[in-house]
Amino acid sequence: MGCRSKLAVVxxxxxxxxxxxxxxxxxxxxxxVSLLALLLVVVLVPIVFAAVVSIPARRLAGxxxxxxxxxx
Numbered sequence: 001m002g003c004r005s006k007l008a009v010v011x012x013x014x015x016x017x018x019x020x021x022x023x024x025x026x027x028x029x030x031x032x033v034s035l036l037a038l039l040l041v042v043v044l045v046p047i048v049f050a051a052v053v054s055i056p057a058r059r060l061a062g063x064x065x066x067x068x069x070x071x072x
Contacts, residue, residue, distance in 0.1 A: 009046055013038060 017033075 006046075009042070009049075013042060
């Protein structure tokens with residue numbers, strides 16, 4: 001996971017909550033989000049992302065690279 005994607009995960013939740021607070025005056029119902037729920041999202045999203053990305057990465061890592069790099 002690159003530095004930019006980690007930064008996006010870390011900043012995405014507070015920025016999303018800030019965006020939600022800007023829209024609170026509209027017709028959206030009020031919802032309460034507990035700190036535990038936010039912490040679970042912060043912990044589980046990178047873990048699930050890494051698991052989902054690693055499956056195709058492992059499959060593609062077994063393929064030879066040399067034929068793809070040859071000049072026609």
